[in-house]
Amino acid sequence: MSEAGKNQFEENEKSERETILQVKNLKKYYMVGRKGLFGEKEYVRSVDGVSFELHRGETLAIVGESGCGKSTTVKSLLRVVEPTDGEVILNRQDFLKLKGADLKKARRNIKMIFQDPYSSLNPRMTVRDIIGEPADIEHVYKTEEEREKLILDTMEMVGLNKDFADRYPHEFSGGQRQRIGIARAIILRPEIVVCDEPVSALDVSVQAKIINLLKELQAKMNISYIFISHDLGVVKHIADRVLVMYQGHVVEEGTRDEIFENPKNDYTKLLLASIPEIGKKMDFDQFERAFQAE
Numbered sequence: 569m570s571e572a573g574k575n576q577f578e579e580n581e582k583s584e585r586e587t588i589l590q591v592k593n594l595k596k597y598y599m600v601g602r603k604g605l606f607g608e609k610e611y612v613r614s615v616d617g618v619s620f621e622l623h624r625g626e627t628l629a630i631v632g633e634s635g636c637g638k639s640t641t642v643k644s645l646l647r648v649v650e651p652t653d654g655e656v657i658l659n660r661q662d663f664l665k666l667k668g669a670d671l672k673k674a675r676r677n678i679k680m681i682f683q684d685p686y687s688s689l690n691p692r693m694t695v696r697d698i699i700g701e702p703a704d705i706e707h708v709y710k711t712e713e714e715r716e717k718l719i720l721d722t723m724e725m726v727g728l729n730k731d732f733a734d735r736y737p738h739e740f741s742g743g744q745r746q747r748i749g750i751a752r753a754i755i756l757r758p759e760i761v762v763c764d765e766p767v768s769a770l771d772v773s774v775q776a777k778i779i780n781l782l783k784e785l786q787a788k789m790n791i792s793y794i795f796i797s798h799d800l801g802v803v804k805h806i807a808d809r810v811l812v813m814y815q816g817h818v819v820e821e822g823t824r825d826e827i828f829e830n831p832k833n834d835y836t837k838l839l840l841a842s843i844p845e846i847g848k849k850m851d852f853d854q855f856e857r858a859f860q861a862e
């Protein structure tokens with residue numbers, strides 16, 4: 569290998585391992601009532617000491633049964649809900665301690681895609697304004713022409729025809745609405761995108777298209793994804809690493825192959841076995857076919 573090639577290789581290796589986000593001992597306890605003679609506060613420990621790292625350009629999936637704390641973990645690290653305790657290190661700063669302009673700036677870099685693309689889009693706004701809104705709020709353009717170019721370029725990146733810019737969300741299919749949600753998430757070119765069950769509401773063939781789009785965008789923009797899903801077929805297809813949660817804790821973490829081929833933790837084994845399609849070892853093939861058909 570030439571010297572230049574070797575340097576490039578080493579550079580790529582380095583950037584693959586670069587930690588872009590560090591979550592340390594994250595906790596979220598919700599107060600759910602009071603009990604006892606003295607009315608002591610009662611809490612649900614939805615997230616109870618979760619730690620992990622996210623590397624540049626990778627997809628880290630968080631899996632586990634309903635109620636294990638997946639959504640609360642990402643909501644807490646994004647401060648959609650204020651965490652009870654912990655640290656979230658983003659660009660060498662503790663994101664949980666940021667305020668005002670610093671918080672606003674950091675938030676540009678970590679965006680979210682939601683499960684239900686319909687309820688997360690304002691029905692009274694055009695596609696142009698929905699996608700452009702984060703850019704409007706952040707004043708990232710100087711002229712109307714620049715704004716229009718940014719919006720249309722982003723629409724193109726997610727495979728939306730620019731003629732759709734004046735339409736409203738109800739005019740679109742579920743898959744197209746999810747593309748609008750993705751465009752809105754990436755318009756500021758964030759380094760991290762958190763995807764909370766982004767394809768659960770879609771048909772399998774549409775799921776494949778959206779997953780392929782997410783992978784394409786990752787390849788182009790080197791985005792890091794945190795990908796929540798209860799669908800292990802989807803996770804097997806998209807994840808580089810997997811975090812398994814149970815009752816607010818991480819019980820196992822590993823590469824996709826480690827988790828799927830050689831799980832160590834009993835709960836992980838149970839989780840894999842309890843998904844009938846995975847137990848029967850058929851759904852991956854079915855998924856593969858759907859993806860290849862694209």
Ligand SMILES: Nc1ncnc2c1ncn2[C@@H]1O[C@H](COP(=O)(O)OP(=O)(O)OP(=O)(O)O)[C@@H](O)[C@H]1O
Nearest residue numbers: 598600612614633634635636637638639640641798
């Ligand atoms: N606002 C809240 N107040 C009280 N308890 C909550 C609140 N939000 C979540 N919880 C509880 O925290 C636990 C974790 O919920 P969470 O939604 O994070 O799980 P999840 O793994 O994302 O589940 P699902 O896949 O069903 O969304 C659950 O027991 C849930 O009932």
